Amino acid sequence: MILSELKHLWNEVCFRPNKKLGQNFLIDKNIRDKIINAIPLTAETILVEVGPGFGVMTIPLSQKCREILAVEKDSRIYEIMEPIFSKYSNIKIIKNDILETDFYSEFPRRGQEKVLLFGNIPYYITTPLLEKAILSRNLIKAVYLVMQKEVAERITAKPGSKSYGALTCYLQFFTKPKRLFSISKNCFYPSPDVESSLLELEILAEPSYFTMSEEIMFSVIKKAFNERRKKIINSLGDKQCLGIEKNRWARIFEECAIDMNLRAEDLSLKNYADISNKAVGEK
CATH class of the missing domain: 3.40.50.150 (Vaccinia Virus protein VP39)
Incomplete structure (x- = not known):
């Protein structure tokens, strides 16, 4: 009309x-x-x-x-x-x-x-x-x-x-x-x-990336973007996201070959899937 x-x-x-x-x-x-x-x-x-x-x-x-x-x-x-x-x-x-x-x-x-x-x-x-x-x-x-x-x-x-x-x-x-x-x-x-x-x-018939726990991955993403102005190591580590201490988060980033000084918006969805899969093993 x-x-x-x-x-x-x-x-x-x-x-x-x-x-x-x-x-x-x-x-x-x-x-x-x-x-x-x-x-x-x-x-x-x-x-x-x-x-x-x-x-x-x-x-x-x-x-x-x-x-x-x-x-x-x-x-x-x-x-x-x-x-x-x-x-x-x-x-x-x-x-x-x-x-x-x-x-x-x-x-x-x-x-x-x-x-x-x-x-x-x-x-x-x-x-x-x-x-x-x-x-x-x-x-x-x-x-x-x-x-x-x-x-x-x-x-x-x-x-x-x-x-x-x-x-x-x-x-x-x-x-x-x-x-x-x-x-x-x-x-x-x-x-x-x-x-x-x-x-x-x-x-999608299947999610775009494999994750061992969607709940954990989205918890990590939410925490990271809630403090998006911080470096990712600080947004996840300062308050021990998922109960994981900061030094252990640093090790996760190192194992995933991701710069821990990046900010939330700099990580790809695959990066979040990778660090979340490592985090599952840390819990």
Whole structure:
């Protein structure tokens, strides 16, 4: 829908966007088509859409895939769109918060087939939604999200950059992320305060690196980035991360051939996997 069409519908049903829900609706048809073309849809694709809104993406997407499950939190939108979506045999809308949705019971599946997850999401749910998707990764083939450009840059960041952090490591351990293109804030109504990007996260069949304990590795990463301005030996050793003394951390770095004077953002994900595997043997 272009803006005039959207406003006409809103006037008919007395709807106003809810700022608390982070509602910014896509109004640019060119960007709509660009997003649709970027998602690898086939006649067998099962797509889960987060926040279908007024069907700007949902209806054209339904013409390119087998089935869409649209999860809508706003009861006002659900009541408006449920009778419209019911006219399409392959669109099902449920009223729920995606963060509270049981993916295992709600996601439509055919045997071992995995779904694609898509959404133009409220920016404030980006991290918890991605964490939930990772926890349900055996159900999901890939994730395509329109999100804040800055967050997309963090997720795809490389070691040595200021954007590189704990979220980067967590998601790159389980997925192969790729920022597909930027989207101007003028493509939405109401216009958000920031620019957006479409991000693709391909779920990996196996984590990107071997680790003896994911829990330990992510504890090390979290501790390192909580004090990212410190040298890595100090951020891990001063308070005995994992109960390991500083001199033992120094030995771990030496055995892994990693400079202990680097900072958290300078270590690659493989570096963190290597030192964590050594740390398992020290506990």
